[in-house]
Amino acid sequence: MRIVSWNVNGIRAVQRKGLFDPFLERLAPDIVCLQETKAEQHQAEIDVNGFVEHWHSAEKKGYSGTALFTRSAPLSVTTGLPKRLVTKYDLSSDGFGNPNTEGRVITAEYEDFYLVTAYTPNAKSDLGRLALRHEQWDPAFNEHVVALKKKKPVAICGDLNVAHQPDDLANPKANRGKAGYTDEERSGFQALLDAGFVDSFRLFTQGNGHYTWWSNFSGARERNVGWRIDYFVVSEDLVPRVLAAEIHADIMGSDHCPVSLTIETAHDRA
Numbered sequence: 001m002r003i004v005s006w007n008v009n010g011i012r013a014v015q016r017k018g019l020f021d022p023f024l025e026r027l028a029p030d031i032v033c034l035q036e037t038k039a040e041q042h043q044a045e046i047d048v049n050g051f052v053e054h055w056h057s058a059e060k061k062g063y064s065g066t067a068l069f070t071r072s073a074p075l076s077v078t079t080g081l082p083k084r085l086v087t088k089y090d091l092s093s094d095g096f097g098n099p100n101t102e103g104r105v106i107t108a109e110y111e112d113f114y115l116v117t118a119y120t121p122n123a124k125s126d127l128g129r130l131a132l133r134h135e136q137w138d139p140a141f142n143e144h145v146v147a148l149k150k151k152k153p154v155a156i157c158g159d160l161n162v163a164h165q166p167d168d169l170a171n172p173k174a175n176r177g178k179a180g181y182t183d184e185e186r187s188g189f190q191a192l193l194d195a196g197f198v199d200s201f202r203l204f205t206q207g208n209g210h211y212t213w214w215s216n217f218s219g220a221r222e223r224n225v226g227w228r229i230d231y232f233v234v235s236e237d238l239v240p241r242v243l244a245a246e247i248h249a250d251i252m253g254s255d256h257c258p259v260s261l262t263i264e265t266a267h268d269r270a
Contacts, residue, residue, distance in 0.1 A: 001265045004029040005117060005157035007213070007230060007256035010038040011067070015046050019253035024048075026251065027260060030071050033106070033117035035159045037065035056080070058103040065103035066119050066158070074108040074115075081105055081140050089140040094132040096124070105141070107148070112266040113238060114148045118158040123179040130184055133161075138188030146195050153238035155261060156197070159213075159230050164189045164199065167208040168228040180229060192233060200232040200245035200261055210247055213256045221255075232261040241265075 004027050008014045011034060014023075024032070032051070037044070039062070041055040051069035056079040058064040068077070081091065086100055099121050108115045121137055123130040148154045162185040166172035175181045193199065201210070211226025220226060232245055244262040251258050 001030045001268065002028065002260055002262045003031040003033065003115065003155065003157065003232070004258050004260045005033040005035070005230060005232065006258035007035040007119070007159040007254060009036050009254040009256060010062075011044045011046065012039050014253040015044065017253055019251075020046055023251055023253065023258065027248065027258065029260070031115065032067075032069040033115070033157050034067040034069075035065075035117065035119035037067050037103075038062050039065065041067075054079075054106060054108070056103040056106050059101040060097065063102065064119060066106050066117055068106050068108055068115075068117060070108065072110070074110055076109045078107045079103075079105065081144055085140040085143055088143075089136040091132075091136050091140055094129060096129055096132075099132065099137060105144075107144075109152075110265075113153040113155060113263075114145075114151070116145055116148070116154065116156045116158075118156065118160065120159065120161040122161050123182065123185060125179055127179060127182065130179070130182060134184035134188060138185075138191065142188070142192050142195060145192070145197070149196060149235045149237075153241075154197075154235040155238060155263070156192075156233040157231065157259070157261065159256065160189065160233075161229055162186060162189050163227045163229055167206075168211075170208070170211065170225040170227070180227060196236050197233045198236055198239055200234050200239075200242055201228075201247065201259070203239065203242060204245055211249070212247055212259055216255055224249075230256055230259050232259060234261070234263075238263065 212230035214221035
């Protein structure tokens with residue numbers, strides 16, 4: 001089974017460029033997870049025949065949002081973080097908005113694993129949303145996936161808005177302490193790994209130069225001056241079934257590129 005994740009930075013924009021269908025044809029995914037859709041389902045003129053669609057759009061028009069397209073129907077699908085965690089971590093409006101109404105999380109249960117796609121709140125260039133991210137969002141999200149892991153293996157994907165290690169961005173020294181590479185954001189990702197999850201890409205590929213997001217300025221993508229902030233993170237018990245974890249940097253249409261995870265499922269083994 002191949003699962004693909006892509007921050008499309010506006011699904012309608014990708015479709016207008018004529019790049020969404022070629023993306024599907026090229027990667028032939030069984031499941032597609034999208035972030036930053038910036039649309040409701042009825043607004044996106046895309047043809048995904050053969051897929052069951054689940055959308056979690058932001059209340060604010062043209063902002064944030066996630067979607068899940070899947071060839072096999074999940075056993076269940078939930079949107080957002082569980083209410084008990086929203087209450088526990090007081091996840092409410094922080095001056096920028098309410099993260100619970102921004103369409104940031106979809107959780108799908110399949111026969112032998114959970115799939116969680118997330119669009120993690122950006123800390124903002126002035127770090128105005130860093131406190132929300134560090135003290136509330138990351139702990140709540142991590143507790144959510146750890147609870148799932150107790151039931152069956154978990155795969156997490158999406159734009160997690162953090163470069164974890166120096167090899168995950170082209171200019172780590174210059175960006176130390178900036179949004180996406182603060183100690184607080186990096187520690188939130190490390191807490192996920194410490195809780196029994198694994199960065200799947202690093203099972204296969206080490207070193208720098210492997211990025212998933214590039215600024216639109218100064219020819220950053222052409223020069224490969226980027227950041228790796230889009231991930232597939234899997235629970236340790238799923239690792240033996242991971243066959244591949246890839247970055248598809250040559251697929252255009254967004255300032256992010258797609259990433260993919262190929263796993264062996266119970267159906268594959270049957």
